[in-house]
Amino acid sequence: MKTSLHATALALAAGTALAGPALAETWRFNNFLPETRPESAQIEQFAEDVNTALADRDFEIEVYHGGSLGLPNTDLLRVVPTGAVEMSLMWANYLGRDAPALGSVFVQGAISTVDELLKVLPVAQEIYEEEYDEWGITTVGFVAIPTLSVSVFCRDEPVNTLEQLRDVKLRVWAREQVETFTNLGVAAQIIPQEETYVALRTGVVDCALYPALYASTISLQEVTEHAAFLYPMASAPYTIGVPDELWESTDPEIKSAITEAADALWERTNQYDADLENEMAAREALAEQGITWHDDFPEEDRALFIDAVSETWQMLAEEAGGNALDYRERVLTALGR
Known part of the structure; x- marks a missing residue:
């Protein structure tokens, strides 16, 4: 018996050695925006903030820009809950086919000033969290869009x-x-x-x-x-969504790093003072x-x-x-x- 146990232990050790160290857990972030968009740079910063905070946890977020994962914007309510991607940028105005109610929150041109936008944003964010939750998607953050x-x-x-x-x-x-x-x-x-x-x-x-x-x-x-x-x-803000099942099973330390980075992302993007200057430039x-x-x-x-x-x-x-x-x-x- 001892010989058998010893042999088994050696086999397991050899298998572990051959397998090498455990690979880092990677979350793919589906960003449908072109890599050249300012929001894409902000999303990259978000991923970097998370990866830095979790450097000792072998966890990372890898951003895929411009729809390079092949996920149509209009299908995200169907695709994200399945876990086909771990994290995705989402925009309510693209999702009206599957969730018509989302189109009644922000209609293009109905809100035109920063003052109006600031009044509406907290309500819109609350609505989006409610609606995405119905689809099995957890909202972990938002990205503001300039006026x-x-x-x-x-x-x-x-x-x-x-x-x-x-x-x-x-x-x-x-x-x-x-x-x-x-x-x-x-x-x-x-x-x-x-x-x-x-x-x-x-x-x-x-x-x-x-x-x-x-x-x-x-x-x-x-x-x-x-x-x-x-x-x-x-415009309505972009939402960062994660499948409910994945989020619920995620380690609290990873969740905390993601939400902290998302809060910083919102703080950076929810600024509108330079919008007119940037437009003219x-x-x-x-x-x-x-x-x-x-x-x-x-x-x-x-x-x-x-x-x-x-x-x-x-x-x-x-x-x-x-x-x-x-x-x-x-x-x-x-x-x-």
């Missing part, structure tokens, strides 16, 4: 009135924008940001709705020549690369756009039903409307 100036970038001819916009095919990124522009008589279609460059080059669309601040991250200056400002936009840089900036859309056109946005917001909430009406009411209450 943006959304412009119309066109390939061949300048467009800076609604009348002109009705004669072109327009790229947008969310369903509420399709509904709003359709209400205004404009042919709009959703094209993911990673496909926008090719869609413009090949003529699938003539113009693209896009913030100047981020236009160079998808090289719009290479496929468009004209741009004009249409409307200001405050982006426009100047684009002009140096060949974009001609034309007069802004006239005030009367922008007023028509805002009216259409309000109608879209109400329509989407009523269509979604259920929690959507409550979400919209909570946001309106926070705005004092």
Whole structure:
């Protein structure tokens, strides 16, 4: 018996030696944004903060940018809970197919000032945590988006009135924008940001709705020549989600490091003082690369756009039903409307 036990012990020891030291636990972070986006740099800093805090725990977060893991934005509510990825950036405006109520929280263009945004953010974060929890996803943090100036970038001819916009095919990124522009008589279609460059080059669309601040991250200056400002936009924050089962089984020390880094990430990004300055610098840089900036859309056109946005917001909430009406009411209450 002793010989047998001894032999077994030697075999186990040999197996351990051959296997070598235990590999570090790695969490893949799915970031659908281009690596060149400012938010991506902030996410990298978040991962570095976690990895530094847990350097002696053989744990690390590895960030995959630009959808390189092959997970479509619109499928994340289905994919993340399965554990196909350990951590993912999520944006409610991309998820309306599976969770229509999310589209009634922030409708593009309905909130346009920093003061309004700051009133709404705590309510929106609370709603997102509730909604994602219903899908088996734990919210571990948020990434704020700057207040943006959304412009119309066109390939061949300048467009800076609604009348002109009705004669072109327009790229947008969310369903509420399709509904709003359709209400205004404009042919709009959703094209993911990673496909926008090719869609413009090949003529699938003539113009693209896009913030100047981020236009160079998808090289719009290479496929468009004209741009004009249409409307200001405050956006819903991005959410960082982890599958419930994974989060519940995660060591408390790792959880603490992640939440602390996420708090620091939110503190860094939830700042808006430099937004206008950054916008003008982006426009100047684009002009140096060949974009001609034309007069802004006239005030009367922008007023028509805002009216259409309000109608879209109400329509989407009523269509979604259920929690959507409550979400919209909570946001309106926070705005004092």
